[in-house]
Amino acid sequence: MSAREEILERIRRATADIREKDPVRDVPVDWAYGRPTPVGDVLDTFVENIEDYKARIVRTGADGTGRAIVEALTELGAKSVLVPSGVQDTWVAALEAGGFTVVRDEPVLSHAELNEVDAVLTGARVAAAETGTICLDHDDDQGRRALTLVPDRHVCVVREDQVVSDIPEAVARLRPAVEARRPITWISGGSATSDIELARVEGVHGPRNLFVVLEAQPSSR
Amino acid sequence: MSIDHRTEGSVAKPRLTPAPPTGSYLGMPAFPKGVKKELENQQLRRNLRHATTTIRGKRALRAAEVHDWEELRVAGEQIKNRVGRHLDHYLVQAEEAMTRAGITVHWARDAEEANRIVVEIAKSKGTDEVVKIKSMVTQETELNEALEEAGIAAWETDLAELIVQLGHDRPSHILVPAIHRNRSEVREIFLEEMGNWGTPAPPDISDDPPELAAAARTHLREKFLRAKVAISGGNFIVAETGSVVIVESEGNGRMCLTLPETLISVVGIEKLLPTFEDLEVFLRLLPRSSTGERMNPYTSIWTGVTEGDGPQDLHVVLLDNGRTNVLADPVGREALRCIRCSACMNVCPVYERVGGHAYGSVYPGPIGSILTPQLRGVASPIDQSLPFASSLCGACNDVCPVRIPISDILVHMRHKVVEYKRKTHKLPTGESLLFKGIGWMMGKGQRLAGAQVATQAAARLMKRRKYIGPLPIPGYPSAWTNARDLPMPPAQTFREWWDAREEQR
Numbered sequence: 001m002s003a004r005e006e007i008l009e010r011i012r013r014a015t016a017d018i019r020e021k022d023p024v025r026d027v028p029v030d031w032a033y034g035r036p037t038p039v040g041d042v043l044d045t046f047v048e049n050i051e052d053y054k055a056r057i058v059r060t061g062a063d064g065t066g067r068a069i070v071e072a073l074t075e076l077g078a079k080s081v082l083v084p085s086g087v088q089d090t091w092v093a094a095l096e097a098g099g100f101t102v103v104r105d106e107p108v109l110s111h112a113e114l115n116e117v118d119a120v121l122t123g124a125r126v127a128a129a130e131t132g133t134i135c136l137d138h139d140d141d142q143g144r145r146a147l148t149l150v151p152d153r154h155v156c157v158v159r160e161d162q163v164v165s166d167i168p169e170a171v172a173r174l175r176p177a178v179e180a181r182r183p184i185t186w187i188s189g190g191s192a193t194s195d196i197e198l199a200r201v202e203g204v205h206g207p208r209n210l211f212v213v214l215e216a217q218p219s220s221r
Numbered sequence: 222m223s224i225d226h227r228t229e230g231s232v233a234k235p236r237l238t239p240a241p242p243t244g245s246y247l248g249m250p251a252f253p254k255g256v257k258k259e260l261e262n263q264q265l266r267r268n269l270r271h272a273t274t275t276i277r278g279k280r281a282l283r284a285a286e287v288h289d290w291e292e293l294r295v296a297g298e299q300i301k302n303r304v305g306r307h308l309d310h311y312l313v314q315a316e317e318a319m320t321r322a323g324i325t326v327h328w329a330r331d332a333e334e335a336n337r338i339v340v341e342i343a344k345s346k347g348t349d350e351v352v353k354i355k356s357m358v359t360q361e362t363e364l365n366e367a368l369e370e371a372g373i374a375a376w377e378t379d380l381a382e383l384i385v386q387l388g389h390d391r392p393s394h395i396l397v398p399a400i401h402r403n404r405s406e407v408r409e410i411f412l413e414e415m416g417n418w419g420t421p422a423p424p425d426i427s428d429d430p431p432e433l434a435a436a437a438r439t440h441l442r443e444k445f446l447r448a449k450v451a452i453s454g455g456n457f458i459v460a461e462t463g464s465v466v467i468v469e470s471e472g473n474g475r476m477c478l479t480l481p482e483t484l485i486s487v488v489g490i491e492k493l494l495p496t497f498e499d500l501e502v503f504l505r506l507l508p509r510s511s512t513g514e515r516m517n518p519y520t521s522i523w524t525g526v527t528e529g530d531g532p533q534d535l536h537v538v539l540l541d542n543g544r545t546n547v548l549a550d551p552v553g554r555e556a557l558r559c560i561r562c563s564a565c566m567n568v569c570p571v572y573e574r575v576g577g578h579a580y581g582s583v584y585p586g587p588i589g590s591i592l593t594p595q596l597r598g599v600a601s602p603i604d605q606s607l608p609f610a611s612s613l614c615g616a617c618n619d620v621c622p623v624r625i626p627i628s629d630i631l632v633h634m635r636h637k638v639v640e641y642k643r644k645t646h647k648l649p650t651g652e653s654l655l656f657k658g659i660g661w662m663m664g665k666g667q668r669l670a671g672a673q674v675a676t677q678a679a680a681r682l683m684k685r686r687k688y689i690g691p692l693p694i695p696g697y698p699s700a701w702t703n704a705r706d707l708p709m710p711p712a713q714t715f716r717e718w719w720d721a722r723e724e725q726r
Contacts, residue, residue, distance in 0.1 A: 206472025
């Protein structure tokens with residue numbers, strides 16, 4: 001008997017006492033999925049919780065994004081900036097005007113080359129206010145996973161309409177990405193560890209600095 | 222605990238990675254013997270008290286923030302029950318979904334089979350080293366030593382696991398494996414060992430945690446950038462979509478999941494969730510219960526191979542290794558809901574004082590005391606002692622995010638241990654004779670009255686004492702009274718008091 005058949009057989013023997021064979025009828029789940037969490041002002045909560053992780057966040061009008069990106073990268077002390085292919089042209093133009101070296105992943109960069117770049121600039125898919133979480137689905141404006149991992153500084157532009165109250169709404173918005181089998185990464189602050197005496201240390205292997213630019217919708221300003 | 226030194230002296234083959242301590246978990250002494258050593262270690266007790274107190278407070282704060290926390294716990298319980306009770310259905314569904322997405326799925330009956338599968342894949346890639354994400358299940362199978370045997374170095378990349386590996390040590394906690402070490406011990410380990418296995422720690426390094434974390438970053442970065450094969454566990458597999466989920470803090474997980482060409486994930490068969498939406502329940506329960514954060518810094522979800530992004534060769538090894546034994550017990554199977562958050566050990570008064578090493582298992586604390594003897598059976602002295610390693614205070618029940626009735630299962634497992642001993646011992650054990658005697662004595666009022674007269678007589682001999690301390694009678698009496706003070710038998714028994722009261726009427 002193969003290991004697969006044997007394990008399945010062991011499971012069937014172990015659960016022989018369970019008469020109802022339909023999992024949904026056997027164990028009802030009372031939870032209502034996808035509900036918003038009451039958090040007061042969603043955007044204010046998002047800003048507070050990002051800051052609670054000791055990450056930086058600034059709010060800007062839609063026409064101020066380029067300037068906010070340049071200021072963020074200057075504050076972080078970056079000189080070279082990695083830019084995924086789908087990032088808006090106006091942001092790239094702002095970088096070039098600001099005197100940054102714009103690095104593209106074309107041809108595909110090696111790990112060692114990625115390690116040499118100071119920062120990466122991306123968009124996002126959805127963000128959750130209650131936990132200060134940014135979800136990437138690695139679409140063209142976010143790039144492959146290594147781009148937001150190896151460089152030490154990450155500047156991430158989140159649009160206000162991408163911010164939802166909490167994880168249940170965010171998971172619902174990620175459904176199309178998982179159906180398209182895109183990889184998904186959730187980021188809540190910079191990398192951190194509490195492995196030594198449970199003292200939180202910001203910055204281990206992932207980007208040590210996360211800087212969020214929260215962009216208002218054009219109509220609202 | 223002092224730092225063990227390399228034990229390679231007698232072995233001809235030089236070690237590729239730091240040697241773990243000698244001996245096996247199953248060979249460890251029973252819990253009451255094991256804890257003697259740990260309890261004498263004041264440094265260990267100080268480290269543990271500090272760490273568990275801090276993390277308990279953080280968990281309580283983050284759970285209280287969630288207005289529907291209890292509803293969430295019930296949802297976690299129900300979803301996990303649904304999976305466990307119909308595990309064959311969800312495993313087949315998950316296998317199909319993962320295979321469709323380009324993941325090669327393997328099945329392993331036990332630890333040895335899982336290790337063999339991993340070693341074969343790694344060997345077929347022609348590599349002599351792998352990087353690892355912290356994974357309890359590969360600790361359970363002792364994969365690192367199987368790889369070492371096969372000439373492949375396994376590098377732990379989680380900071381705490383690195384401290385444990387470089388310290389020739391064992392993990393003592395499922396979330397913070399080096400919780401028993403303080404900063405100055407970590408500094409010593411890094412100074413002494415890092416240079417033997419890669420980039421050394423800066424010679425002038427202090428015991429400041431950020432400096433120690435920076436040394437780990439430098440030490441590991443070269444290993445991440447050159448690794449061809451990575452090995453992980455898995456927090457969840459979504460049966461419906463075949464997605465694998467890993468939650469972490471440091472980014473070492475993302476490094477391992479993203480940079481190498483091959484990724485092998487060893488996952489226990491109970492780790493399934495039916496749908497992608499179920500993550501909204503578990504990714505709220507888990508971080509708040511384990512590290513006491515609103516959300517852990519990084520969560521990675523991958524659904525098969527993505528062209529041009531991350532490993533192009535993905536494997537998942539589905540491991541039984543005793544889990545079906547747990548499932549076969551209608552009471553004990555509730556332990557399979559465990560999502561390895563560690564809230565139960567952080568709140569446990571026994572764990573706080575003795576630490577994780579005395580439990581003789583990679584799963585210490587309350588959950589380990591019910592899970593380990595079910596996974597391994599109750600044949601060894603250590604496994605027989607684990608269900609008794611508790612005061613049954615029940616604090617663990619209240620913090621468990623999936624509402625496992627841990628203290629009920631502890632009592633159930635105590636029963637199983639007694640039943641096992643009765644079946645396997647030809648002669649009755651001292652314990653069973655004792656309880657037979659008590660049963661006989663309490664079976665009739667006259668016998669109990671006689672026994673009470675005897676205790677009153679004994680009390681008169683010991684008059685002037687306020688309580689009975691340790692008794693110098695070998696065996697159970699001294700073992701029991703060494704840890705407990707008994708009140709003195711009263712001058713008047715209840716029966717005497719009743720009779721006197723009736724006469725006065």
